[in-house]
Amino acid sequence: MSFILYELAAADKNVRFSPHCWKIRMALAHKGIEAERKPWHFIEKDRLAFSSQGKVPVLTHDSNVISDSWKIASYLDKASPNTPLLFNNQESKTLALFVNQWADTVLLLPLARLIMQDIYSNIAPCDKDYFRKTREKKFGQKIEDISADREERVWEFRELLSPIREALENQPYLSGENPNYADYCIFGYFMWARSISDFQLLDLDDPINLWRDLLLNAFNGLARNSPHLS
């Protein structure tokens, strides 16, 4: 049984920065699954043709091909039910589903604004035209302007994190005493930023730092020791 994970890579191919790929990177570590990790660039749509879509993460497991991070996480618990579960029960799974939806709808764009210029600076040369075109269309601004006011905007971003702060008041992880996929869904966003930007997202006294540190250290420091630019 062999697993292959396609991950978005920066100009330095060792830097893997997609938030959705990081969700799966942590999920694989949680389950103790080793995967071959292949770097991929935005413009290499052809290389994903076998998955009938054009985005990473894509996981292959022998002859199975799964795309979309949520589907991959669900698949992993089914394919490997005897390793630690990403969803301990149906309530855990519902929690992760809504945490993930919340992150993808509430956090993604405001965080993207903060690190947009850093992403652009660090992606592979082959990706730059594609990235500029698609992001400038989406935001209606030049890449150089999207992140320009980030010192002011970071306050809004910190405000958006209040549900996480509130959930962590009484427990170390969103999932309770131990991390599971709900935690990785949010942590993926922090790894997105850490991998490709040195911008300080959190106040030093923000309690979210404690949770992030725990996850940076998890699985023998997998996330902390990953190549990054910050």
Add this chain to the structure above:
Amino acid sequence: MSFILYELAAADKNVRFSPHCWKIRMALAHKGIEAERKPWHFIEKDRLAFSSQGKVPVLTHDSNVISDSWKIASYLDKASPNTPLLFNNQESKTLALFVNQWADTVLLLPLARLIMQDIYSNIAPCDKDYFRKTREKKFGQKIEDISADREERVWEFRELLSPIREALENQPYLSGENPNYADYCIFGYFMWARSISDFQLLDLDDPINLWRDLLLNAFNGLARNSPHLS
């Protein structure tokens, strides 16, 4: 120990239509708490001065005054720990927190568009100027135009509900085998629409209907039998 709940009322004062008040209405029923329910109109900010803010729901419990539906729900489990809990454990509470955040950020505005004209038609005469002014400013359109294309927009709204549909694939309620506050957070939005509009939100074969029917029937048909305009 006596409870008073201030609820947003329509021109017909028996019609109470705020989604956030409905969350609390269901929460009180869940806990078997009787509350005196006082009607309130948008422009009656003065009547809420005692709560140091200007929105409903506001709950008073003897000398305690609590505003904000999330804070009220948290308060209820503390004030009445021996009646059925709204949050069975910390994971339940985290689930409800994110479901609530998701609903308030993802569902609120698209659903508001669909029923805006109906709300305007049915609110108290004293509220009409205030409502028109604030909503037209928010949406950048005339009230009459906000809902104009709702037959097309309802498809987008149904798409937004996909996490609920997915969560209900394997269980009758978002919270599992029994409803709790996570369910009421979403159900409140359906009661908002039902109370004040006859617009059909769901396809007849949408599995969400089953869940909504269960909650309409809960607590001896509390929600089903509530005065509404649809």
